[in-house]
Amino acid sequence: MNYISTRGAGIGERHTFSDILLGGLAKDGGLYLPNEYPKVSADELARWRTLPYADLAFEILRKFSDDIPDEDLRELTRRTYTAQVYCNVRDEENAAQITPLKTLGVEGGAPLSLLELSNGPTLAFKDMAMQLLGNLFEYTLAKHGQTLNILGATSGDTGSAAEYAMRGKKGIRVFMLSPHKKMSAFQTAQMYSLQDPNIFNIAVEGVFDDCQDIVKAVSNDHAFKARQKIGTVNSINWARVVAQVVYYFKGYFAATKSNDERVSFTVPSGNFGNVCAGHIARMMGLPVEKLVVATNENDVLDEFFRTGIYRVRKSSETYHTSSPSMDISKASNFERFVFDLLGRDPARVLQLFRDVEEKGGFDLQASGDFARVQEFGFVSGRSSHDDRVDTIRDVFEQYDTMIDTHTADGVKVAREHLQAGIPMIVLETAQPIKFGETIREALEREPERPAAFSGIEDLPQRFVVLANDAERVKAFVAERTR
Ligand SMILES: *Cc1c(COP(=O)(O)O)cnc(C)c1O
Numbered sequence: 001m002n003y004i005s006t007r008g009a010g011i012g013e014r015h016t017f018s019d020i021l022l023g024g025l026a027k028d029g030g031l032y033l034p035n036e037y038p039k040v041s042a043d044e045l046a047r048w049r050t051l052p053y054a055d056l057a058f059e060i061l062r063k064f065s066d067d068i069p070d071e072d073l074r075e076l077t078r079r080t081y082t083a084q085v086y087c088n089v090r091d092e093e094n095a096a097q098i099t100p101l102k103t104l105g106v107e108g109g110a111p112l113s114l115l116e117l118s119n120g121p122t123l124a125f126k127d128m129a130m131q132l133l134g135n136l137f138e139y140t141l142a143k144h145g146q147t148l149n150i151l152g153a154t155s156g157d158t159g160s161a162a163e164y165a166m167r168g169k170k171g172i173r174v175f176m177l178s179p180h181k182k183m184s185a186f187q188t189a190q191m192y193s194l195q196d197p198n199i200f201n202i203a204v205e206g207v208f209d210d211c212q213d214i215v216k217a218v219s220n221d222h223a224f225k226a227r228q229k230i231g232t233v234n235s236i237n238w239a240r241v242v243a244q245v246v247y248y249f250k251g252y253f254a255a256t257k258s259n260d261e262r263v264s265f266t267v268p269s270g271n272f273g274n275v276c277a278g279h280i281a282r283m284m285g286l287p288v289e290k291l292v293v294a295t296n297e298n299d300v301l302d303e304f305f306r307t308g309i310y311r312v313r314k315s316s317e318t319y320h321t322s323s324p325s326m327d328i329s330k331a332s333n334f335e336r337f338v339f340d341l342l343g344r345d346p347a348r349v350l351q352l353f354r355d356v357e358e359k360g361g362f363d364l365q366a367s368g369d370f371a372r373v374q375e376f377g378f379v380s381g382r383s384s385h386d387d388r389v390d391t392i393r394d395v396f397e398q399y400d401t402m403i404d405t406h407t408a409d410g411v412k413v414a415r416e417h418l419q420a421g422i423p424m425i426v427l428e429t430a431q432p433i434k435f436g437e438t439i440r441e442a443l444e445r446e447p448e449r450p451a452a453f454s455g456i457e458d459l460p461q462r463f464v465v466l467a468n469d470a471e472r473v474k475a476f477v478a479e480r481t482r
Contacts, residue, residue: 005030017065101254108418128159129243136164137465153211192461206468244277266414294413305380308370381413
């Protein structure tokens with residue numbers, strides 16, 4: 001398996017899975033993709049139906065990472081996908097499944113279900129990929145005798161998933177910037193209560209955008225970046241995307257009895273990482289009818305899938321919503337899909353994403369390319385705060401199930417795309433406790449709290465407060481990476 005950039009660099013060069021694992025963008029600013037998607041045969045699909053999650057992950061990942069010996073990869077996936085790691089299940093009987101499928105009921109002539117992806121250590125779906133990444137990074141760094149210092153900015157979900165995945169890992173340190181006193185008490189406690197010596201929580205005196213600007217400034221200092229071995233774990237990381245392919249297969253097997261059936265997935269989307277994995281599963285041959293992209297008020301993606309116009313927003317046009325992990329101004333993984341949509345033409349992708357930088361977007365309606373979106377099964381919808389509150393209340397009353405705000409956006413939009421005879425699977429991306437304020441508004445009660453998290457706000461916290469100043473952050477990192 002060879003990897004190429006969506007903008008054309010590296011065609012004719014050799015880039016293995018391990019080569020691109022620790023990096024971010026390709027050198028031409030594009031995103032890495034396999035030179036072709038591996039296909040799953042009918043025999044394989046039949047054999048995979050009954051595999052435990054870890055072994056299914058092994059079978060899928062090995063198609064993308066043929067430079068890692070099978071026995072090593074099997075050990076890594078078995079260590080990652082255990083009932084001990086994904087232990088925050090709401091129904092004990094399901095613990096072994098890692099991603100249990102919960103059927104709510106029949107709507108529109110087919111079952112409507114939730115695929116639980118948030119039973120990991122930080123109660124959001126990002127654990128599904130990040131936990132594997134932690135083990136893959138440690139394995140690859142050890143092999144080459146290298147170390148890595150991960151620098152990131154977070155307003156909640158990504159940062160805590162990265163910290164819980166990298167804690168205690170050899171050869172890795174995490175420097176995570178978060179806005180001082182701007183996260184919920186629960187999210188703050190989740191991150192700052194970690195006492196591992198390789199995890200550094202940096203509370204920046206500013207807002208989330210300031211944290212992101214500092215990360216950008218540090219990354220743009222190429223000499224510093226190289227000297228201090230700075231890397232990132234953002235959502236464009238290829239291994240994260242490919243790890244997410246696995247649960248589309250798992251969800252499909254759980255919702256069907258035979259491989260002649262088709263299902264649809266609805267995916268609460270921000271940076272297009274999660275639903276990009278669904279696209280790849282479909283390209284590999286998983287019988288997927290529709291991929292439904294659900295956005296919140298930040299509807300860059302819904303606008304594209306309705307009109308063919310991709311128009312990134314300015315930060316002043318980006319809303320702070322009650323499903324904050326989907327508050328994006330542009331969708332950083334979207335370029336991977338555009339590459340496929342345009343028949344894998346890197347010159348055109350380069351031109352379009354130049355237009356994004358120079359003119360703020362592009363229009364595929366006029367060129368006729370947009371018509372092909374249908375062939376890929378994509379449709380979309382958007383949700384508002386009122387929709388989210390109504391959906392949380394409705395699902396609770398009708399099905400006795402508490403869902404978080406992002407999943408509520410998914411259920412709201414899924415209901416607009418139901419088809420008789422096609423099961424609809426909504427990806428559950430977080431547990432309600434993470435977004436308690438909206439749960440209280442919708443249900444006038446406290447969100448459910450998994451046992452492991454009782455009293456977490458009272459634990460001692462380990463963090464430093466730094467001024468909103470990239471130089472100060474660089475000095476802090478440099479002192480600790482000597
Ligand atoms: C990150 C996140 C999303 C968005 O996922 P993308 O891969 O960025 O599309 C949705 N819901 C929750 C809870 C998240 O943490």
